[in-house]
Amino acid sequence: AVVSTQSTGETKISRTQLDNETAKRPGFFSFFSFPATKHGQSGVATYVKKKYCPLSISTDVNEIDGEREGRLVITHHQKDNGKMLIIINVYVPCAYSDEDERYQLKLKFLQRLKDFVDMQIQSENDVVIAGDLNVKTEIIDSAEAYENRKDKQFLTEWYSSADKVLFRSFLNDSVVDTFRHLYPDKMESYTCWNTKLNGRANNYGTRIDYILISKSNSTLIKSGSILSDVTGSDHCPYVTEVAFSGILESDKVPDECTLFYPELRGTQTNLTAMLQKRKSGPEMEINSFSSLQKKPKLATKTQTKLKFATKSSVSTMSTKILKLHPKISSESPENKPKIQSINSNGVSAKSLLKGLPKPPLCSGHQLKSSLKTVVKEGPNFGRRFYCCSLSIGPSSSKSARCNFFQWFEKG
Numbered sequence: 143a144v145v146s147t148q149s150t151g152e153t154k155i156s157r158t159q160l161d162n163e164t165a166k167r168p169g170f171f172s173f174f175s176f177p178a179t180k181h182g183q184s185g186v187a188t189y190v191k192k193k194y195c196p197l198s199i200s201t202d203v204n205e206i207d208g209e210r211e212g213r214l215v216i217t218h219h220q221k222d223n224g225k226m227l228i229i230i231n232v233y234v235p236c237a238y239s240d241e242d243e244r245y246q247l248k249l250k251f252l253q254r255l256k257d258f259v260d261m262q263i264q265s266e267n268d269v270v271i272a273g274d275l276n277v278k279t280e281i282i283d284s285a286e287a288y289e290n291r292k293d294k295q296f297l298t299e300w301y302s303s304a305d306k307v308l309f310r311s312f313l314n315d316s317v318v319d320t321f322r323h324l325y326p327d328k329m330e331s332y333t334c335w336n337t338k339l340n341g342r343a344n345n346y347g348t349r350i351d352y353i354l355i356s357k358s359n360s361t362l363i364k365s366g367s368i369l370s371d372v373t374g375s376d377h378c379p380y381v382t383e384v385a386f387s388g389i390l391e392s393d394k395v396p397d398e399c400t401l402f403y404p405e406l407r408g409t410q411t412n413l414t415a416m417l418q419k420r421k422s423g424p425e426m427e428i429n430s431f432s433s434l435q436k437k438p439k440l441a442t443k444t445q446t447k448l449k450f451a452t453k454s455s456v457s458t459m460s461t462k463i464l465k466l467h468p469k470i471s472s473e474s475p476e477n478k479p480k481i482q483s484i485n486s487n488g489v490s491a492k493s494l495l496k497g498l499p500k501p502p503l504c505s506g507h508q509l510k511s512s513l514k515t516v517v518k519e520g521p522n523f524g525r526r527f528y529c530c531s532l533s534i535g536p537s538s539s540k541s542a543r544c545n546f547f548q549w550f551e552k553g
Contacts, residue, residue: 143170143189143191143194143451144188144189144190144191144194144217144229144270144272144451145170145188145189145451145452146186146187146188146189146215146229146231146272146273146451146452147186147187147188147189147231147452148184148185148186148213148231148232148233148273148274148452156176156177156181157174157176157403157405158405159181160174160400160403160405160406161406162406164187165400165403165406166400166401166406167189169191169192170189170190170191170192171189171190171192171195171196171395171399171400171401172187172188172189172190172399172400172401173187173188173190173196173199173215173217173396173398173399173400174186174187174215174400175187175201175202175207175212175213175214175215176212177210177211177212178210178211178212179210179211180211183211184211184212184213184233185212185233186212186213186214186215186231186232186233186273187215187231188215188217188229188231190217190229192391193391194219194389194391195391195392195395196217196218196219196229196392196396197218197219197220197226197392197396198217198218198396199215199216199217199218199396199398199399200214200215200216200218201214201215201216201398202214203216203258204254204257204258204261205254206251206254206255206258207251208250208251208254209247211235212233213232213233213234213235213251214230214231214232214233215230215231216228216229216230216231217229217231219389219390219392220389220390220392221268221388221389221390222388222389222390223388225265225266225267225268226262226267226268227267227268227269227270227386227389228262228267228268228269228270229270229272230255230259230269230270230271230272230273231272231273231452232255232271232272232273232274232275233273233274234248234251234252234255234273234274234275234276234277235247235248235251235276236248236276237276237305238276238303238305239303245304245305248276248305249304249305249308252277252305252308252309252312253308255271255312256308256311256312256315256316259271259312259316259317259356260315260316262356263316263356263357263358267356268355268356268358268359268386269316269317269354269355269356270353270354270355270356270384271317271352271353271354271355272352272353272354272451272452273351273352273452274334274350274351274377274452275309275350275351275352276350277305277306277309277350278306278348278349278350279306279309279310279313279319281297281300282327282328282329282331283331283332283348283349283350284347284348284349285330285332285341285345285346285347285348285535285536286346286348287300288329289536289537313354316356316357317354317355317356317357318354318355318356318357318359318360318363319352319354320352320353320354320355320363320366320382320384321349321352321353321366321368321380321382323360323363323366324363324365324366325366330345331349331368332345332347332348332349332368332370333347333348333349333350333351333368333370333377333378333380334347334348334349334350334351334376334377334378335347335348335376336376336534337376339533339534339543340533340534341533341534341535342373342376342533343533343535344533344534344535344536344539344541344542345370345535346533346534346535346536346542349368351377351380351452352380352452353366353380353382353452355384359384359386362384362385362386363382363383363384364383364384364385365382365383366380366381366382366383367380367381367382368380369381379451379452380451380452381451382451498513501513501528502528502548504528504529504530504531504532504544504546505544505545505546506530506544506545506546507530507532507540507544509530509531509532510531511528511529511530511531511546511548512528512529512530512531513526513527513528513550514526514527514528514529515527525549525550526549526550527547527548527549527550528546528547528548528549528550529543529546529547529548530543530544530545530546531543532544
């Protein structure tokens with residue numbers, strides 16, 4: 143098994159912040175790529191079952207991650223035919239239009255990734271790409287796009303965007319999308335949802351997490367599953383099984399493995415527990431599977447069903463925050479804020495503050511609307527407005543957010 147994580151609570155850190163619980167999982171070797179400067183925005187990690195120990199690893203090739211943002215871990219696995227299996231764990235920069243200053247960086251990243259993969263395929267190496275590619279290629283991979291499928295102008299702009307054109311050429315020339323290979327027409331199969339708009343409630347999302355393999359290996363794809371029931375993040379895992387054969391175990395663990403980080407000491411924790419939403423508090427239990435603790439064999443030449451998983455944005459910060467900040471009871475008298483008198487007549491602040499006006503009812507459901515604030519840079523930055531309080535979803539759904547909008551005006 144190979145597990146790839148991108149931009150998670152565990153990887154959006156510097157090496158000095160990496161804890162033993164995250165780095166060491168029984169039965170697995172782990173390899174991290176950390177952002178050089180902007181910590182908290184990116185970072186990836188690959189966990190490889192010990193019997194598939196790679197010959198070598200790299201965190202950048204061909205200057206794909208030229209900005210050194212910790213977006214790449216590549217493991218190189220020796221095969222018994224003298225060729226290599228190249229597994230690329232990748233987190234592509236997020237930008238969707240020319241208006242975004244990072245869009246050109248994204249295009250450059252995708253092009254260099256494609257060039258590297260093409261070079262490996264020409265050398266007859268097998269390639270697997272697993273990660274958050276931040277590209278929506280077809281309208282069935284986006285709830286918003288599918289809802290606008292009859293809008294010709296929308297479709298023209300959708301299909302002509304440079305990142306989609308580049309990625310489709312990638313799929314046409316080099317690799318196979320394992321999910322669409324198995325389910326070419328399956329609808330509402332998303333891996334990411336807008337948490338601010340609660341898009342998951344109505345399954346109003348996108349599919350931007352992929353596992354791609356070189357076209358010559360497409361017949362080896364056995365299964366693929368989007369684990370949408372795994373919560374705790376704006377993304378969910380995608381797992382696929384590919385029957386590669388002749389993968390040899392390296393007799394030497396690469397120096398980049400977290401096993402050799404001198405700053406890490408302590409026990410290991412099961413990998414499966416990391417992919418699930420963690421419990422907070424003293425009763426948190428992490429199970430250990432003995433099947434992951436078997437002594438690895440030296441080599442295997444039999445057919446192997448190798449499972450790959452990609453998991454983006456696993457949320458574990460709640461657990462870590464609880465460890466760092468002991469819970470303070472709000473019922474404790476010394477922790478309650480005191481309301482002070484603000485004038486000589488003893489009038490309290492509470493009596494002078496009128497509070498917000500009663501929110502208007504949305505036009506679609508006649509429910510109390512929610513007050514929001516514009517956070518996008520522009521002329522309306524900081525202004526507040528009312529909108530429907532329901533979760534975002536298809537316009538045809540009565541349980542989805544309606545189009546109600548009203549600027550907040552101070553009384």
